[in-house]
Amino acid sequence: MKSLNRILVLFIGLLFFNTVVSAQTSNSLYQVSTINAVLQGVYDGQMNMKELKQHGNFGIGTFEGLDGEMIALDGQFYQVKSTGNVVLVSDQVKTPFADVMDFKSEKTAEIPDVLTFNELEKALDGIIQDKNYIYAIRIDGVFSGTTRSIPGKTKPYPSLTDAAKTQSVFDIQNTKGTIVGFLCPQYINGINVTGYHLHFISDDRKSGGHILSGGIKSGVVKIERITDFRMILPNSDAFQQAVLNKDYSKELNGVEKSK
Template identity: 40%
Template sequence: MNYRSMAPMNKPVLMLLAGSFLFLQACSQKQPAEAASTAPAPDFMYQYSIIDALLAGVFDGNLTLGELKTKGDFGIGTFNRVDGELIVDQGKVYQISHDGSIHEMADQDSTSIAFVKFFKADTSFMVKNTELGQLEKDLMAALPANEMYAIRMKGHFSKLTSRAPGPAKKPYPTLKDHLAKAQYLFNLTNTRGVVVGFLLPGYLAKVNVPGFHFHYLADDHKSGGHIFDFTATELTVEIDKIKGYSVELNTNADFDKISLDKDRQEELKKIE
């Protein structure tokens, strides 16, 4: 993400967020033995394939969206052939196509990479008159750097810039080369909708996208995409702390044919 110098978030909001997570940390300390047997299932994220495989050109996968929805009701990713952006919100899977149209996808369609979890907010707060770069800085200042978070934001955006890729053709290039020719930008104004994404630590590089990764879906289902930037007039921000995650390797034959030795972090920075 590109960061710009902007006015800081309202300090009371930042203090409230920090205080909320101190409380959550205190509550997560060792519980009595009798409580352990009744504890809910682990609050884990599920991931299909790895980001370096997508960067290297593994654009097909065998995981159906029906299977994906059994792993989580919230998340992001893409489809086979990198045909648009994938967003999962409240259990429904949507495709943001390169022409800007939105489609709710059938369970038999497939994904080449996706990250999902069952979303349950641990804390929430409201923000007014902020921009993406500043909001990210404030969140990183308030949240422990080594943890993982699912983040859902809903509200009104005076400006929002997003993208969606067109489908690739075989033989597949790298993701960077594909996006150089088939990335479509959308400059949205006065739009209301939901932002879905994650904040992940740097040590997950090569497996997932370190830092922030957000997709957008407008309430009227007429626009969306992978977010580059936004200016929001008001937002409700919900944060779900992730306890850990599991990775299922891409089951398409192309995954075993590609070299994953190359460091592709610079490529990732250019396209994210």
């Protein structure tokens, strides 16, 4: 029986080691689809939350049909609906576009109180030095500004520019919460939003969305530098037929920050 026990311990030990080694995802980001596909109305769900959660506990994205804004924080996946309601997302819901990761803070810094998104970007620029990487950003603080969410669309899907014309804009003032998002370098153009792309969710989980404008008080920022980027391209007719090989920077800038 002693040798049996030893073998069992060895068995469990090796199995555990093997799993840990294979699941190693240090500084890695997992992305579903490309931003150009979203801009061109490729809103079909590509992966459900159950599978997406295997790849991270932190991130942003949207849902099938462009139905609201996704915020993943501390392993909880939230949907900010166009009604302004915030709900936990069920495992069966699918995403056409998302960026998720297991967030581990590498650097913590206090942000000076800032009133505008432009000031917030400048404050973050001062903290994030190397601009050749993707960065994951988490800011806890008191947010004042506007967020948006877009009501879900049905087929034939409109472009993101047209879909954004129906967006709901929420005025959020002096609300404790967390900003979740990413900074991508210019060479990621076409694949992800270049510059800062930030979503917000309140501590009471009652408000949030894609940040259009605003700043933060008493902000503490945590960042992680991404050196391992993985992207899953949708296997669908819509993705195959979309015109992706074009520079949509102007269209993207129009829908990401304007009201």
